[in-house]
Amino acid sequence: xxxxxxxxxxxxxxxxxxxxxxxxxxxxxxxxxxxxxxxxxxxxxxxxxxxxxxxxxxxxxxxxxxxxxxxxxxxxxxxxxxxxxxxxxxxxxxxxxxxxxxxxxxxxxxxxxxxxxxxxxxxxxxxxxxxxxxxxxxxxxxxxxxxxxxxxxxxxxxxxxxxxxxxxxxxxxxxxxxxxxxxxxxxxxxxxxxxxxxxxxxxxxxxxxxxxxxxxxxxxxxxxxxxxxxxxxxxxxxxxxxxxxxxxxxxxxxxxxxxxxxxxxxxxxxxxxxxxxxxx
Numbered sequence: 306x307x308x309x310x311x312x313x314x315x316x317x318x319x320x321x322x323x324x325x326x327x328x329x330x331x332x333x334x335x336x337x338x339x340x341x342x343x344x345x346x347x348x349x350x351x352x353x354x355x356x357x358x359x360x361x362x363x364x365x366x367x368x369x370x371x372x373x374x375x376x377x378x379x380x381x382x383x384x385x386x387x388x389x390x391x392x393x394x395x396x397x398x399x400x401x402x403x404x405x406x407x408x409x410x411x412x413x414x415x416x417x418x419x420x421x422x423x424x425x426x427x428x429x430x431x432x433x434x435x436x437x438x439x440x441x442x443x444x445x446x447x448x449x450x451x452x453x454x455x456x457x458x459x460x461x462x463x464x465x466x467x468x469x470x471x472x473x474x475x476x477x478x479x480x481x482x483x484x485x486x487x488x489x490x491x492x493x494x495x496x497x498x499x500x501x502x503x504x505x506x507x508x509x510x511x512x513x514x515x516x517x518x519x520x521x522x523x524x525x526x527x528x529x530x531x532x533x534x535x536x537x538x539x540x541x542x543x544x545x546x547x548x549x550x551x552x553x554x555x556x557x558x559x560x561x562x563x564x565x566x567x568x569x570x571x572x573x574x575x576x577x578x579x580x581x582x583x584x585x
Contacts, residue, residue: 306456306554306576307447309394309411316372316441318522319394320515321359323417324495325428325508327352327485327529350485352529354508355498358417358432358439361521363514366433373437377418377548377584380434384421385542385584388530389464389476389550391415391457391484394445395524404499404515407492407524409451413578414462414550416440417527421541428507440548442580451488458482461555462531463563466540467547472567473540476531478560481552484529491528546584553577 360367379385392415398406418438420431433439449455464476481487486494504510518524542548551563554576566572566579 309445309447311374311413311441311443311445313372313374315522316525317361317370319359319525320357320361320518320521320523321371321439321525321527322355322357323390323432323527324486324491324529325353325356327491328479328483328531352486352494354502355495355511356428356432356508357511357514358429358527359525360514366435367429369433369435371433371435371437371439372441373439373582374441374443374580375582376437377416377440377542377582378435378437379542379544379584380438382420382422382434383541386419386421387464387466387475387537387542387548387550388417388419389414389462390417390530391460391462391481391528391552392441393526393528395526397518397524399515399518402516404496404518407495407526409448409492409526411445411447412457412460412552413445414442414552414580415527416548416550416580416582417530418542426507427509429509437585440550440580440582442550442552442578444578446576446578451492453482453488455488456554458488459554459556460552463551463553463560464531464537465549465567466536466542467549467567468540468543468545473536474534475537475548476533479531480555487528495526542584544584548580548582548584550580551577
């Protein structure tokens with residue numbers, strides 16, 4: 306399986322966006338369903354929209370480089386939650402003021418760590434508080450094809466927090482294919498949203514963020530967070546917590562492999578993208 310080492314320096318030239326509401330029940334569990342109630346979707350289970358979390362050279366907080374492969378800056382945020390996701394490193398085609406195509410090239414484990422204080426501000430304001438506010442695995446995997454018959458359809462997402470030496474499931478183990486929208490449906494939906502999303506509720510108009518996209522290398526898309534376990538719903542991150550997120554081939558690795566890896570056994574998980582962060 307072709308692996309791809311993520312170069313953080315290279316990511317400084319990527320625009321970062323996340324998909325809101327792409328797993329059933331996530332917005333409700335995250336306390337954000339009310340804020341999103343003004344957003345109407347064509348299909349009942351469709352994602353709500355896209356939000357920016359990193360725009361290089363932007364003069365607001367969005368211009369701060371947020372990615373880290375090994376730590377999360379707690380920043381004394383009272384309600385800080387892990388968001389375990391698949392991230393897609395994508396090429397794009399942008400012409401005559403429109404995004405024409407998105408080409409996913411690599412995928413891996415991502416922590417779209419979020420501030421859960423409900424203050425009525427845009428969703429993006431809860432996503433980037435500067436250095437080490439986002440987690441990204443150092444190891445991504447090449448996408449053979451971004452369709453149902455591709456290798457990505459065999460992968461699952463699992464997330465855990467180790468607190469005071471005790472390991473807890475944080476997000477529910479979820480198949481990548483159980484995202485509400487994924488593969489071509491997600492791609493077509495994203496292209497439409499980048500070109501048409503308007504400022505409404507917690508979401509922003511996107512066209513101003515991508516007007517200079519041809520100056521940059523690509524897009525980093527966080528595809529959406531899984532639902533939470535009971536522990537994840539009720540426990541916010543504390544300094545000293547360890548966060549683990551695995552995006553793994555469930556046809557090749559067992560859940561027991563993942564548990565053994567966290568216990569310190571070096572299993573060389575060859576078909577897995579792993580993120581391990583310390584909350585500081």
